Amino acid sequence: MTRTFWLAIALLIPGCKDLAHDNPLDPNNPDGKADQIVVVENYIIKNTKSGTVAPPYNQYSQDALYGLTDIYDERMLILEYHMIPVDTAYQDSLATADNEFRYVNEYQGGANRGFPHTFFNGKQKAIQGASNSDLVRTRYQAVLDSATAQKVGFFCYAEQSISGSMLTIDVQLVRYGTETNLEDVRIEYIVFENKGGSSQFTVRKILAPASASLPAGKIFEPPAKSVDIAGFDVSKTGVVVMIKDPTSKRVLQANLAVRRN
Amino acid sequence: MFNRVMIVLALWAGCDSNGGGGCSSPVGDDATKPVIDEVKAVSSTVIAGDTTSVAGTARDLNGEMLDYVWSKSAGTFEGPLTNSSIIWRAPAQVGNKTVTLVVVNESGKSATKSVTIMVTNVPTPIVIIDYPTAADFIPSSAGTVNIQARITNTSDVDSAKCFIDGTFLAKLSNTQNPTFAWNVSGLSGPHRVTVQAWSDFAVPGQQKTDSAFVTVNIEGTIGKPVR
Numbered sequence: 001m002t003r004t005f006w007l008a009i010a011l012l013i014p015g016c017k018d019l020a021h022d023n024p025l026d027p028n029n030p031d032g033k034a035d036q037i038v039v040v041e042n043y044i045i046k047n048t049k050s051g052t053v054a055p056p057y058n059q060y061s062q063d064a065l066y067g068l069t070d071i072y073d074e075r076m077l078i079l080e081y082h083m084i085p086v087d088t089a090y091q092d093s094l095a096t097a098d099n100e101f102r103y104v105n106e107y108q109g110g111a112n113r114g115f116p117h118t119f120f121n122g123k124q125k126a127i128q129g130a131s132n133s134d135l136v137r138t139r140y141q142a143v144l145d146s147a148t149a150q151k152v153g154f155f156c157y158a159e160q161s162i163s164g165s166m167l168t169i170d171v172q173l174v175r176y177g178t179e180t181n182l183e184d185v186r187i188e189y190i191v192f193e194n195k196g197g198s199s200q201f202t203v204r205k206i207l208a209p210a211s212a213s214l215p216a217g218k219i220f221e222p223p224a225k226s227v228d229i230a231g232f233d234v235s236k237t238g239v240v241v242m243i244k245d246p247t248s249k250r251v252l253q254a255n256l257a258v259r260r261n
Numbered sequence: 262m263f264n265r266v267m268i269v270l271a272l273w274a275g276c277d278s279n280g281g282g283g284c285s286s287p288v289g290d291d292a293t294k295p296v297i298d299e300v301k302a303v304s305s306t307v308i309a310g311d312t313t314s315v316a317g318t319a320r321d322l323n324g325e326m327l328d329y330v331w332s333k334s335a336g337t338f339e340g341p342l343t344n345s346s347i348i349w350r351a352p353a354q355v356g357n358k359t360v361t362l363v364v365v366n367e368s369g370k371s372a373t374k375s376v377t378i379m380v381t382n383v384p385t386p387i388v389i390i391d392y393p394t395a396a397d398f399i400p401s402s403a404g405t406v407n408i409q410a411r412i413t414n415t416s417d418v419d420s421a422k423c424f425i426d427g428t429f430l431a432k433l434s435n436t437q438n439p440t441f442a443w444n445v446s447g448l449s450g451p452h453r454v455t456v457q458a459w460s461d462f463a464v465p466g467q468q469k470t471d472s473a474f475v476t477v478n479i480e481g482t483i484g485k486p487v488r
Contacts, residue, residue, distance in 0.1 A: 111402070
């Protein structure tokens with residue numbers, strides 16, 4: 001018995017040593033790189049005012065992005081921020097002041113106000129306007145091909161759980177051991193709802209961001225975030241978590257929260 | 262005076278029309294002949310149809326008064342022809358042309374000297390559109406876009422015009438770096454931007470011109486109301 005026990009231990013020890021560290025949540029993953037997930041933040045106006053018809057530029061943009069979801073699948077996360085029209089000829093019933101604030105303070109920069117205004121992984125790469133779906137799709141695809149081909153030195157994992165009208169988000173950030181420490185990043189939480197049709201990624205709530213520093217070779221877990229989503233269709237509500245450089249406004253990594261319940 | 266002019270005309274008729282090289286000096290004592298030190302054009306190369314000033318420096322060894330008589334192988338003179346300098350307008354034909362000065366003193370003695378002036382074609386302007394560049398995407402929210410062009414190969418630009426899809430937009434004169442303001446608000450789709458320039462040329466109907474175009478895409482946006 002004793003002999004058999006020690007033999008088994010002797011066999012197990014080298015086996016443990018050779019365990020593959022290919023889990024993206026393993027900070028000792030020897031690959032040290034994760035796929036870059038690209039957040040496409042599309043600032044749009046969809047006219048909901050009866051009796052007026054807006055030019056279809058925003059629809060062109062949305063059609064183009066929706067048509068690309070099959071190509072990039074989980075590597076691309078779309079968020080649609082509905083904006084308040086300056087032109088009183090139009091209205092957008094899904095527009096929010098939070099969306100306005102985010103556009104003006106985080107993304108617009110020196111650009112003139114005009115929608116669609118589409119940002120790829122933050123402020124640095126943007127395409128404004130659309131004159132037809134095919135052309136703008138080609139432009140989007142060129143950006144996405146390049147962005148999704150990147151690898152980054154950390155991984156973001158998020159889960160969402162719902163209790164009553166409260167949505168709670170838990171996040172784990174993994175900075176691989178082969179990288180240097182990542183200081184002073186911002187974690188942003190964007191709640192969206194699939195309202196069907198051409199409103200499948202409608203941003204409903206923008207949570208207060210959190211700050212973090214990611215030591216190499218460690219998993220960082222910020223405190224869970226909760227938000228009241230009363231009135232939302234729970235089954236169609238999701239959360240995108242993105243890690244952003246607060247200075248350049250570049251999205252470093254992101255992910256869609258996995259539904260826990 | 263009349264006699265001196267007649268003498269000069271008689272002498273001139275015997276000269277080679279291509280210049281002073283083949284023109285012999287009058288027979289007589291050299292000491293009594295006037296001397297032409299120099300005949301010089303302000304511009305040794307002149308664009309066809311353009312003008313230059315030609316001046317002669319002459320003296321008489323005996324202190325006699327001098328008459329100036331000018332002739333040319335081509336082109337025309339403008340203004341008075343009895344002074345020590347004249348204005349010569351180049352012909353439309355290119356090549357070497359000569360302007361000849363004959364000076365005659367009171368004794369009827371003369372001297373002759375010529376200057377050769379090269380007549381060149383008016384250079385054809387070359388238009389380059391620096392902005393926007395071909396296939397640029399410009400959001401209509403940009404509002405007013407400055408179309409920036411350069412006109413090279415000539416320093417004499419008469420005018421430049423800009424057209425959008427063949428429709429006149431604006432005209433600018435006397436600039437090699439024209440900038441045209443184009444309001445793209447409310448536009449969407451491809452548009453052709455053309456800039457055409459004309460060189461400054463005095464001979465009517467012989468202006469040289471060039472044009473360049475780029476096709477750009479205006480990407481429609483909903484923003485501020487279009488005025």
